[in-house]
Amino acid sequence: DTEVTQTPKHLVMGMTNKKSLKCEQHMGHRAMYWYKQKAKKPPELMFVYSYEKLSINESVPSRFSPECPNSSLLNLHLHALQPEDSALYLCASSPGQGTLWGYTFGSGTRLTVV
Amino acid sequence: SQQGEEDPQALSIQEGENATMNCSYKTSINNLQWYRQNSGRGLVHLILIRSNEREKHSGRLRVTLDTSKKSSSLLITASRAADTASYFCARANFNKFYFGSGTKLNVKP
Numbered sequence: 001d002t003e004v005t006q007t008p009k010h011l012v013m014g015m016t017n018k019k020s021l022k023c024e025q026h027m028g029h030r031a032m033y034w035y036k037q038k039a040k041k042p043p044e045l046m047f048v049y050s051y052e053k054l055s056i057n058e059s060v061p062s063r064f065s066p067e068c069p070n071s072s073l074l075n076l077h078l079h080a081l082q083p084e085d086s087a088l089y090l091c092a093s094s095p096g097q098g099t100l101w102g103y104t105f106g107s108g109t110r111l112t113v114v
Numbered sequence: 115s116q117q118g119e120e121d122p123q124a125l126s127i128q129e130g131e132n133a134t135m136n137c138s139y140k141t142s143i144n145n146l147q148w149y150r151q152n153s154g155r156g157l158v159h160l161i162l163i164r165s166n167e168r169e170k171h172s173g174r175l176r177v178t179l180d181t182s183k184k185s186s187s188l189l190i191t192a193s194r195a196a197d198t199a200s201y202f203c204a205r206a207n208f209n210k211f212y213f214g215s216g217t218k219l220n221v222k223p
Contacts, residue, residue, distance in 0.1 A: 042213035099144060099207070100144070103159060105156035
């Protein structure tokens with residue numbers, strides 16, 4: 001299995017809702033990442049998990065809460081989002097933390113906040 | 115900014131032609147990687163070139179790196195309609211990538 005699977009593919013949520021994005025990989029990768037990508041912009045790093053521990057938080061607002069329950073799963077919990085948080089959320093993984101390897105990206109969750 | 119520039123922002127060619135995209139950066143890098151993104155989808159890793167390498171090939175892809183000029187180029191030979199996508203270079207420094215704004219390639223059949 002050489003894929004990163006993200007669910008759901010699309011999500012529409014209200015500003016008072018709580019929702020979660022899910023990411024799964026079975027490649028034995030020990031680093032996992034959340035990126036946010038606005039339309040016609042490059043991906044922006046949000047969080048890095050290494051060996052299931054949060055390693056990097058790029059000063060992301062607390063309405064985004066990451067969780068890594070085990071080495072294969074990465075969640076992003078969403079609460080009280082704003083319309084400007086609408087974007088494509090990408091999960092990625094790599095054998096270890098850092099940039100020595102290419103990252104494997106999931107196909108993303110298209111989030112719309114209404 | 116460590117991001118540098120990518121050019122052109124958009125490129126439209128006929129099927130069978132070659133496509134060249136350029137990427138520049140401002141600070142030192144460990145390696146530089148190229149990714150492809152089909153519309154609204156995830157990124158696909160294409161090729162990685164280390165800072166001590168000058169050229170690398172993978173199928174129809176050829177990447178060059180000139181550390182003295184702080185620039186890299188991606189050449190796609192004999193392009194196909196399926197190559198239509200956005201191409202990003204990722205400048206790798208320590209633990210983080212710096213993605214450029216990308217080149218949008220349109221290959222017309």
